Amino acid sequence: MGAQERQRGILSRIIRETDPPTGALPRIPLSDTEADEAYYARVGEVLDLAGNIGALLMASGTPATATMDQVTAIAAAYGVDRCEVDVINTTIHVAAYRGPSSPVSTLHIVQSRSIDFSRLAAVDRLIGKIRAGEISPSEARTELDTIITAPHPYRRWIATLAWGALAFATAGTLGASWLACVVSALSTMTIDRVNRRLNRHGLPFFFQYAVGGAIAAAPPIILYWLSPRLGIHFEPTVAIAAGLVVLLAGLSLVGSVGDVISGAPVTAAGRFFELVMMTGATIAGVALVLHLANRFGAPFVAIDAHAPPALAEFPARVAFGAASAAAYALACYAERSAAIAAAFGGAAGTIAFLLAQGAGLGAVVASFLAAVPIGLVGRLMERRNLAPPLVVSIAGIVPLLPGLALLHGIYAILNDQHALGFASVLGAFAIGTALAAGVTLGEWSSWKVRRRRLQARRADRRTRLPGQTALSSAD
Template sequence: MSPDPEPVGSPAPGDRDIREITAIMSLSLRIGELLLSSGAGASDVSAAMRNVAWACGLRGFTADVMFTQLTMSQQSSPEEPALVQFRQVRYREVDYGDLTDVDHLIRALLAGTIDRVEATHLLNRISSTGHPRPRWSVTVALGVMGGGVGMVLGGNWLVVAVAAAAAMLVDALQRQMGRRRLPTFYQQVAGGLLATLIAVGVAATPADVSPSLVVSTSIVMLLAGVNFLGAVQDALTGFPVTAGARILEAFLATAGIAAGVSGGLKAADLLGVDLGPLHPGAYSTTHLPVMVLGGAIAAAAYSFSAYAPSRSLVPIAAVAAVAVAVYVGALNRDFGVAWSSALAALLLGLISYPVAARWRIPTLVVVAAGITPFLPGLSIYRGLSLLATDASAALLAMVTAAAIAIALSSGAILGEYVAQPIRREARRLESKLAGPRLVGPHTVRGVRGLRRRRATKRVADPAPDRGRGSEPPPSP
């Protein structure tokens, strides 16, 4: 008896396989696109794409990450042609809320609680849903961040208020320019110019406000979008092409800030307005509580402006406060600005890993927000202001700014490298040192590990099942 014919219009088995492979690759690429656009490193994006494809049952594939393009290919056998898919990453907007949701999606997919179809539906919902906060609240949050940075730099309450207003005006200007699709370089030029002109206007009044601190805080607000973390991480993990592209992007954005500030300083000279000497702030233990509070406010406000989950704001503020305290302590002991920044970033990376795991957010969210108070806005302004009078001092200030940026990024990444094995060994030590439990197991993780070891032993040495009340023989 001949088998029943295939229904008319139904795909052949090979076509069904190709469609499933294509769907898996498309899901992996879309997840990689969202992670890369949110500032994740190329190694993290590549690992996430491979994990998603593997969890969905795809084998014989490769995943490649470039700065503006993601590629996946799959070849079932050497005799068959390879399937290749590309995805362009052109529009970049940091949204830590979407980043957190995608991180949870990946974990659920790897755990087997959802399948590929459910993951695709969840990803469609994440990518099609707008921001959870109104845009005006983001502008206000950036103003609060500017005020917090002003507190870190040692400004008085008037400096904090002017810095907050300047940050909100700069954000409003850049938002209008972004709607007209102007490149980021010109937005940075306009932001730096507006911040300097606001400082010039303040200097023309009898108000007791340091124009240099106003410009410095506004520059930090602009630098917050320049993600050096991803560039340094890509360079350290073997993605030189992507690292070079990110460094070039960061360099152009920083050059735009420098051009805008330089134009504002030239306008001050033409108008005859003296911006006064540069007062970098008094870094001493007497101002430590104010600086710690300012760092916490700045970090929490930046994470709020980047749409981070509300539950993460308080932990991020606490981590940033501890980092600022370490930074001030190291600076008071003559470690230098670069080494103090590196030590603070190292501690930030160490603390961020367990904090992120505890509050169910990606570590990138904690680290990127925590380094905001340390960004080298003051050094950049000092270098630009001294360019016309003392070229050597200006060059030294710009080199210091570059050293601070590299120290922050490399220190935070080193902290992540150290934190992961420390946490793993701490769990093992806790299991060994824990006292005898009269009821219940030590930890859920320990029970899972025991089950895995028993299952492995049964596969290696099958034996008849013991009775319900019997116990396995003790290990030697």
């Protein structure tokens, strides 16, 4: 029996951990829980305000981690320090500790709604007031209600014209003729009006994107079919690709990839799956039109995956890129300063992309390098109080979205070139991911540089203070 007990003791010492498997949770002292009743009554109001702002940010395409930071900062600004925030694609859960027997939490549903950059800018200014301590929770809630219920800053037909201008400028960026640019603009404005009517009847977004893809492809194919009879030369490829870019621009690619990079996989999976489904619906609409055109004897359309780089047209393409970003910002009801900031972002991205292509880099690497300055410009415009960085990042990548590569993949699949087609579609997704990753890296780099400068300025002030005090005492 003694030998067995010794063996058991040796075995237990081998198996048993010397330290606990997890770190010990800190015990909250009772003195911290003895807050006044006014604080207890204010916690619910603060959490409801922070959750509503977070839901609005998520609906506008803000990444999950950025939304969590903003909600936590709002709660901390009103004295709610022990606040936990959980954000997923459709809900925001905010909880605060008020003692062992009376915790408080709130749950908010993220409503899907059209992107309104003017509303996003107004919320950004409201958050600035809250963090600066300039407004009370009740006043902030009243201002938030005003922002949510406020009408768009200008009429709907102006936004429709802006969508047409976006398609016109996108086709120009891809090197299209004037006729192709006009056809793209008219098709896109038709998509906007038709989908707006379908949205009123409650048609799911999947079918709306499918209808949009069909409308984007039908007019260019019909005009290409009739061009010999009309005595004109018309290439439908870029016109269709421009319509696809407009449809893809409405999807929050930056937010989904930003969630993956910043460590929010659940939200990223939901957003990215939605992105894939809407893109698939657009592909289905285009494929249906191309299939019907082939069945009815339409002539063959030669589609390449990429527009050839033309450095001789460098100024024109940069101008079209800036116009595309500004037009998308206006189509999403951005303010004038935000549209100008988006134009700077689009121009910077287009310049970097053309230079990278001229250096012989591939489309994915060139897209990544082009998106980095867009993120930098977004943070710069934020510091100048011109626009939230999300406005510049989403609008700035619009001229670089891979509409032509996506169209090439669809057409290859329809012509039984499945390997080439799926490779082109995956390449389009790779370009989109590279764009979002570059924007995220640019924003992070700008934030790190700004943080180092602020730390250097604070250190410089601390070193100067003793000398200044000595001089003043000597005087």
